Amino acid sequence: MNHLSGNPFPSEKHELLLKASLLKGEAMMSAFQKWKVLVDFEKDIEYASFRTLPLLYFNLHNQEAHDDLMPRLKGIYRKSWSKNHLLFFKAGEVISYLQNSGILVIIMKGIALSILVYQNHSIRPMADIDILVPFPQALKTIGLLKDAGWIMQNPHYLEFNLKYGRSITFVDHEKTELDVHWHPIFEAHGDISETDFWDKAIPLQVAGIQTLSFCTTDLFFHTIVHGLRYNPEPPIRWIADGLALLKCSELPVDWERLLHHTQKFKVALYMKDALNYLVREFNAPVPASFLAEIEKLKVKRIDKLIFGHAQKHGDKNPETFIEKIITVYAAYMRQTNKNGFLARHIGFVKYLRFRNQGKSFFRILLYQLSLLFKTRH
Amino acid sequence: MELSERLMVNTPNVVHETIDGETILLDLKTGSYFSLDGSGAVIWEFIDKTGDWQQVIGVLSAGNPDKSALVSASVTGFVEELVKEGLLVKANHEIPAGDERLLMSQLAEFAGEFKPPLVNKYTDMQDLLLLDPIHEVDEKGWPESKSAEQEKP
Numbered sequence: 001m002n003h004l005s006g007n008p009f010p011s012e013k014h015e016l017l018l019k020a021s022l023l024k025g026e027a028m029m030s031a032f033q034k035w036k037v038l039v040d041f042e043k044d045i046e047y048a049s050f051r052t053l054p055l056l057y058f059n060l061h062n063q064e065a066h067d068d069l070m071p072r073l074k075g076i077y078r079k080s081w082s083k084n085h086l087l088f089f090k091a092g093e094v095i096s097y098l099q100n101s102g103i104l105v106i107i108m109k110g111i112a113l114s115i116l117v118y119q120n121h122s123i124r125p126m127a128d129i130d131i132l133v134p135f136p137q138a139l140k141t142i143g144l145l146k147d148a149g150w151i152m153q154n155p156h157y158l159e160f161n162l163k164y165g166r167s168i169t170f171v172d173h174e175k176t177e178l179d180v181h182w183h184p185i186f187e188a189h190g191d192i193s194e195t196d197f198w199d200k201a202i203p204l205q206v207a208g209i210q211t212l213s214f215c216t217t218d219l220f221f222h223t224i225v226h227g228l229r230y231n232p233e234p235p236i237r238w239i240a241d242g243l244a245l246l247k248c249s250e251l252p253v254d255w256e257r258l259l260h261h262t263q264k265f266k267v268a269l270y271m272k273d274a275l276n277y278l279v280r281e282f283n284a285p286v287p288a289s290f291l292a293e294i295e296k297l298k299v300k301r302i303d304k305l306i307f308g309h310a311q312k313h314g315d316k317n318p319e320t321f322i323e324k325i326i327t328v329y330a331a332y333m334r335q336t337n338k339n340g341f342l343a344r345h346i347g348f349v350k351y352l353r354f355r356n357q358g359k360s361f362f363r364i365l366l367y368q369l370s371l372l373f374k375t376r377h
Numbered sequence: 378m379e380l381s382e383r384l385m386v387n388t389p390n391v392v393h394e395t396i397d398g399e400t401i402l403l404d405l406k407t408g409s410y411f412s413l414d415g416s417g418a419v420i421w422e423f424i425d426k427t428g429d430w431q432q433v434i435g436v437l438s439a440g441n442p443d444k445s446a447l448v449s450a451s452v453t454g455f456v457e458e459l460v461k462e463g464l465l466v467k468a469n470h471e472i473p474a475g476d477e478r479l480l481m482s483q484l485a486e487f488a489g490e491f492k493p494p495l496v497n498k499y500t501d502m503q504d505l506l507l508l509d510p511i512h513e514v515d516e517k518g519w520p521e522s523k524s525a526e527q528e529k530p
Contacts, residue, residue, distance in 0.1 A: 045511060061397055074397065075518020076510045082403055082410055083506060085392050089405040121394065207405070208389035 048234040054080040081122035092207030106132040112213040128177035138182040190337030216251040230314030268297040269307040383428035383468035408502035416487035417494030440488020451493035
């Protein structure tokens with residue numbers, strides 16, 4: 001397994017930290033002691049590790065572990081608790097405002113996971129608010145947020161994102177980030193029907209405001225598809241989130257629905273790798289029959305290419321001309337629902353033209369080659 | 378404030394959690410952060426679950442007959458401060474009875490060597506959130522900054 005920094009699968013240090021944060025008893029203490037030997041707490045705590053520390057504190061504290069790091073870990077837990085509560089409070093205000101204007105809202109990712117699954121406001125730090133609105137209500141939502149003083153980031157992306165993307169980001173005067181999604185995933189989002197993800201949405205209260213969350217199956221699906229991409233900040237917390245969801249006995253995963261989504265949105269490779277890893281390293285409760293079903297799913301060559309790109313490059317900015325071409329190609333192929341080589345590639349040419357504001361394919365090629373020429377000289 | 382008045386947490390503006398014997402509180406409207414420890418945390422939990430702060434004085438005084446005046450004055454002062462800060466408000470509904478026996482036994486543990494409960498308040502949340510909880514804090518951890526510790530006499 002590749003352990004490049006940013007790889008969705010953890011390095012040795014990250015894996016030890018996760019085991020210390022998620023396992024119990026001797027396995028937890030052993031992982032924690034090994035992690036402490038490998039990591040200089042004063043110097044080596046990068047962002048991905050830092051975001052795991054509240055969970056580490058919670059696990060160590062619950063198992064009555066004693067260590068000289070505990071007071072500072074507790075402080076990190078307190079800070080995460082405060083930041084999250086302030087974020088949830090603001091999320092509640094946004095949800096209330098949108099719902100009162102007739103917008104349906106699903107609260108996604110960290111906030112939903114904290115309330116529904118972790119049932120704790122500290123152990124899942126987050127930096128932003130993520131909401132999903134129905135695609136037909138996206139423009140109205142954007143207008144309402146602008147009226148309320150939220151500032152759209154990169155507004156020139158909006159038209160493109162509405163056609164080929166899934167979201168746009170806003171910030172407020174306190175620099176709180178709000179991601180408004182109209183599709184929960186990029187993958188094959190042309191296939192998303194109006195009821196997908198909404199049909200099993202469940203009630204959730206955020207800071208006293210009644211709204212909706214994905215059901216745990218859809219939360220798990222989203223966690224895996226979103227998490228298994230290369231990111232400059234190693235996206236290791238999909239492991240903690242995924243395990244918490246699989247162990248959520250009050251709201252168990254519906255394996256049939258998960259299989260259906262996996263097949264429909266062409267993400268069998270993501271699901272297979274993620275589940276095999278969680279079972280192997282963390283003894284995750286996944287039925288063997290489900291793993292067998294996932295193994296049987298046919299994966300097209302193009303889906304292998306998209307998955308390979310997600311693992312190796314993901315959301316990293318491409319550095320070379322070739323990387324850029326592959327990234328643009330993978331981004332298109334990732335989101336299209338077109339089948340067949342010809343249909344996909346005609347769609348790709350249209351995508352390129354739209355992306356480049358109507359310029360012909362030949363002009364785009366010439367422009368990119370001129371950039372290549374400039375960088376070489 | 379009358380002893381007979383029942384109190385409740387000022388939800389949803391105030392959120393709180395107790396971990397490792399410490400209660401942390403946040404006023405979401407003002408951004409003020411508070412911490413209660415020792416008997417303060419247990420008194421908070423008692424009032425949160427029962428609304429009855431008269432009983433707090435009763436239990437603590439019973440375990441401390443020599444210091445009942447001190448107990449009464451310091452608990453009253455503590456509760457008044459929580460009310461003044463907007464963390465507790467008058468209960469406008471009946472609070473369902475919790476497991477009072479367990480709560481009373483927790484409270485009784487603090488009666489023997491009674492120390493007046495304190496409210497630790499931190500007002501500037503913007504500054505607090507900028508504080509690096511690994512490198513810029515004292516041995517108690519966030520929100521106690523190293524510099525604040527150095528400024529103490």
